[in-house]
Amino acid sequence: MAATTSRGGRRASRAALALVVVAVSALDGCAGYPYYVGRSKCGDDAHPTRGEGDHPSIDPSGASMISVENYWSSYDGSSETQAWERWENATKRLMPASWDVGEAYKPSGRFTLLVDLTEVVREESGWMVLVTCSDGVFEDIDMHEEHIEGNGGSASALRCDGKRLNPSLRTNKHKLIWRAPSGSSDVKIRVTAAAHSNGRFYQKSVVLRADATLQTPLERNSTHEEPSHDEETLVGDSKKVPSVEAQNLAFAVHGAMMFAGIWMLMPAAVGWSRFGRPGPNDKPSATWLAWHKWLMTGAVVAVVIAALVAYVEISKTGGEHYDCPHSQLGLFLVVVVASQPLGGVLRPATPPAGGVKSTARRTWEIAHKGLGYIILLLGCVAVLTGIDELAERGGDDAAFFHASLFVVYASLAVAVFVHLTRHHRARTNHTARTAFIELSSVDHDDDVESDAAPLRAVHKHPIPS
Secondary structure, three states: HHHHHHHHHHHHHHHHHHHHHHHHHHHHOOOOOOHHHOOOOOHHHHOOOOOOOOOOOEEEEHHHHHHHEEEOOOOOOOOOOHHHOOOOOOOOOEEEEEEHHHOOEOOOOOEEEEEEOOOHHHOOOEEEEEEEEEOOEOOOOOOOOOEEEEOOEOOOOHHHHHHHOOOOEEOOOOEEEEEEEOOOEEEEEEEEEEEEOOOOOOEEEEEEEEEEOOOOOHHHOOOOOOOOOOOOOOOOOOOOEEHHHHHHHHHHHHHHHHHHHHHHHHHHHHHHHHHHOOOOOOOOOOOHHHHHHHHHHHHHHHHHHHHHHHHHHHHHHOOOOOOOOHHHHHHHHHHHHHHHHHHOOOOOOOOOOOOOOOOHEEEEEEEEHHHHHHHHHHHHHHHHHHHHHHOOOOOOHHHHHHHHHHHHHHHHHHHHHHHHHHHHHHHHHHHHHHHHHHHHHEEEEEHHHHHHHHHHHHHHOOOOO
């Protein structure tokens, strides 16, 4: 029966390994709106080159469906911020056609880039963009900023020293204030747009060329034309989001609780089950079972807390739940981890001493151990994808530190497990050999008798001669 159980355990281990391979091959980033894609990335590196999470691959029609237009920001070409009565930061500002400068710019000039997604959005509002420029800088105005809960404050939507802008506003027409460089180099403006957590990515690039002779609207026209109101601009939800500090704290709590549950409490529970049982010559005790139960219960509590923290934080930021492999894997782990204690309560009874285990008992043992292996292996994948999420949030150094720490921890855990396994195996073999000698000595075998001589001192009763 022991051989059957061992073969079953090996099959469960192979199945768990195969499942991990499948999970790793399916992994993708959890990027939703472009707003959430790698905050530390700049230039072309900031834009996705393939589908992310539930986003399909990039739609090749994006270049023709996204419009990028360039206007002077003021009628006289001023490089100063416009007064409030000119409503420069109004989402529905309609730029006059006479202010259009096409794919040109005047060095050191101040311009308004209009990213029009109307053809893409059609009847659907709530679109967001990620915009980068190869030179010059964007300005952050109120409609771009990420509004923070609590104190009514806001965080800048700018990244990469002003060369990347992630407007928090959801609209089909984004007005972006851009200050041109003082030189005469060509400037590449690149846009990635997406809607919802599973919409397509659309991309557009334009090149603006310097023109020192570019005329301002005032120089072109004797009349003073002002921007008007654009009723075709659709404004979606721009609700407040938690502060960066609150998000980072939630991220840290989620990671710490998940790590403690799956990589600390669960291995300890497994260790008590495997190495804490009394041996054949030890006094019967259920201490190992009590430790196993309480450690597994603690693991379940930690994992559930980690899942709740993640769920609440995603709800606050307006993201989609379980829309990518990392979150789906996390949900699977929560369900499986929670099922382990329940399975322990419902386990079939063990036979009396010397009895034969029932088929139900053997099946339960294989399933219980197999699920344990699956949890540990998929927990490793969850940790690695969590570290990848940390890197996406702009914490490359922190991600490298935690990845290195995890490798060291996992290596130590494997070393301890191997050491305990060898010690346990040596102890078991010693007990079995001693029992064999005691039985064989009844036949007065001279070779066995000579082997048994050194062992007599450690037994309470001498071996009969």
